[in-house]
Amino acid sequence: MLSLLDLRARIDAGRLTPDGAIGLVREAIAHREPEVGALVCVDAAPVIPARGPLAGIAVGIKDIIDTADLPTRMGSSIYETWRPRADAPVVARLKNLGAVPLAKTTTTPFAFLDPTPTRNPHDPGHTPGGSSAGSAAAVAAGMLPLALGTQTGGSVIRPAAFCGVVGIKPSFRLLPTVGVKCYSWALDTVGLFAASVADAAHALALMADRPAIAHMGDAGAPRIGIVRQEFCAAPDPEAEAALAKAARAAERAGAMVRDLALPGTFGEAFAVHGTLQDYEARQALAWEYATHRDALPPLLRAALDAAQGIETPAYDAARRTAHHARRGLKDVFSENGFDVLLTYAAPGAAPAGLANTGDSRFNRLWTLMGVPCVTVPVERNAAGLPVGVQVIARFGDDGRALAAAGLVERALRG
Incomplete structure (x- = not known):
């Protein structure tokens, strides 16, 4: 796998340029992407900053997160030609740090359960998990040193486990969800995938502007x-x-x-997760359900059908x-x-x-x-x-x- 900290150390030491680091990623994508199928699209001519704490770091962006330079298709034919005018704040923050949002990674449609064609890098006959399938698989395959995902149920932690990478779902709202297609506003959380815990900690500390996140190793034995x-x-x-x-x-x-x-x-809380999630999804995807119901994939369509019956007192x-x-x-x-x-x-x-x-x-x-x-x-x-x-x-x-x-x-x- 590509290590964010290793790439940055080589850049800081003058052994690698930011352009060279992006070149290494492109080579890895050319080698592994045909087998894994983790990417929706790749920026052919990205701006590559020469400076910044994440200069030279290519990032995969889950395809429900808005990007001004790449389409945002939500994993759905409904948004096949959708091109946002602006980056989501979390993407803008990465750019400000010098990172390159190089590729959009596959997502299950609207980040629900209907699978993507992405394959597990360790065995193409097995799922990489979801809904952040492409982000987890791309990091595991060594194609990207960092990728963004989201979690409403288990969509960062589970695919990270299935693909053998580090995933972090941060504290709720530590990273902004503005510009991220909503499924449940009380649950949706932006998270990260990386090759190691140190890589993930470094990236999260920079993105959240909280340096202490990356410096807790001396806190003593837990x-x-x-x-x-x-x-x-x-x-x-x-x-x-x-x-x-x-x-x-x-x-x-x-x-x-x-x-x-x-x-x-906590068992009682576990039991109500679906009620809270699905009631909010019914509203978050109300336009898609009302105008494009037949274009929704079967598991999501059935879930939204059932969600119409959830009463407000239950929520x-x-x-x-x-x-x-x-x-x-x-x-x-x-x-x-x-x-x-x-x-x-x-x-x-x-x-x-x-x-x-x-x-x-x-x-x-x-x-x-x-x-x-x-x-x-x-x-x-x-x-x-x-x-x-x-x-x-x-x-x-x-x-x-x-x-x-x-x-x-x-x-x-x-």
Whole structure:
């Protein structure tokens, strides 16, 4: 994989120019893209800044995020010729840092569940996950050092796990969602994919203008709670094995590790995620549903059909349940003395076939809580497919989540 920090170190040392770094990315795209199919389009003549902390870094932009220099098609024929007039603020920030938004990456239509044709770089017969399929696959295939995705259920953490890369879903609204096609305004979160935890931390710190995010490594050994989310169906044995392996590695590195059973409040919150998401999707996609329903893919069309029956009192009750759980999560951390939680990133490795994007059941609660989550690749299963875990911290404690994820990552390598 291409490392953002490695590329920047070579540029700073004068061994590589920003133009040369973009050239390396183009070579990688030419080599891997025909097999993986992660990209919608590539800018043939981008502006390549000579200066800036991210100069020379090519970025993939999920194709529901507005770009002035490239189309934004939402994964749908409805927007086949759509060309925004302006960059989304998150894209404008990348440009201000010197980065090059070089390519749009594939997304499931409107970031829901109907799959893309993108293939898992580790085995083309398996899904890369969704909805940020192209961003995860492009980083995993070594085509891009950084890519943007979004998460409403599990669309950053799960594909990062399936593709064996680091993904971070930051705290809710840490990165702006203006200029991002909305599915659920209470849940949609912009996230990142990178080759390592340090790469992801560096990029997020710059994009959020919060340097401390990248400098939490000296915060001491974390106190880690192992959470198995008993309110969900059990994971595959390989996911349980990866969680146990990550916990042992963290313990060897000096972390305090012990099991934690979440109170019933969190099972209740998990159960209302769909009500909140689908009620808002019904409004966010009201124009597309009213004027282009037959052009919507089958899973999304069926979901929006069903969402028409969600009554406002049920939505309001779901909001109250979520709010109660968010307040309770603060107590889970403080009363148990935990810095972070460690849990499954996905039920197992990427499923076979391209007909679905996998199950987000181990991600949805944490998206609803608005807290930072980081995927850490752990190992490969017998078929050579990656399996990962996720590290979770308090709201606003993104640096601590990344620091603990970095500790796990280093311990696993050791």
